[in-house]
Amino acid sequence: MNRAILDLWVGAFVALGFVALMFLAMQVANVSEEGTRGETITLHARFEDIGGLKVKAPVKSAGVVVGRVTAIRFDSNTYQAEVEMKVSAVYPFPRDTIASILTSGLLGEQYIGLAAGADSEMLKDGDRIEMTQSALVLEKLIGQFLFNKAAEGGSK
Template identity: 45%
Template sequence: MNNMRMMNFVVGLFVIFGVVALVWLALTASSTDSRFAKQITVSAGFDNVGSLKVKAPVMIGGVRVGRVSHISLDPEDFKAIVEMRLDEKYEIPKDSVAMIYTAGLVGEQYVALDPGGAPMPLENGDSIRLTQSAIVIERLIGQFLTSMGNKD
């Protein structure tokens, strides 16, 4: 009977260790470093966000400083409103420019911030006024073909 109790105890410990290991693996694989850091939420309005998705990175000079948290449509002027959660430790100037870029030729899209020179940093709830929308390859090809057709 003592042997059976000891075996149950060892199996229980093994199961607990396995669950803890899975939780640790899930947290490290999902890069939770910014989840525990203090963050601010800022927004920016774009004419076209292309295929930008929620959780896309927000980068400055190739360094991730936040993630896209929400994308919605403004019913008044029909612009796409992109909300971003930025790490508070980066003091990004208020006059920064937000642009939507593509990683590689056909990679995923991300928001790139080009810092301005204002002395005041972005604060929680601020809006980035200067934006550059995503470049849609299909639209460029269509414009090129249309201009080629008009030459005849």
């Protein structure tokens, strides 16, 4: 076969292969995702109960992904969960920001929602978010509901 045609075909094949890889990286895996690239600051937060939160879960504010959970530990002094997250340095948050564990959809994955406060000082790298709200555990809610119903029934 003609050398030039051969080269052309192989070149097209290799280019196609790399386009496929790029597609997988960009569209499927979304490497360029917001909040995981560029400069980040590390924040800590303690939660009574993290429910089903996992490492790499998104940190969102107003529904926009601003960071990722990077580590989850158990603190045996306070018996609380210690969550470490990296938040994009592009978005500064006030010191009295509230971190709560929320669920996307009824059975969706859990994420950390940040609700900005009104403090004029901003959170710095390594700071701790003091105000936290635990995950809603469905069993506890149902238990509470039943307990309240029972109490109502008893008082009648």
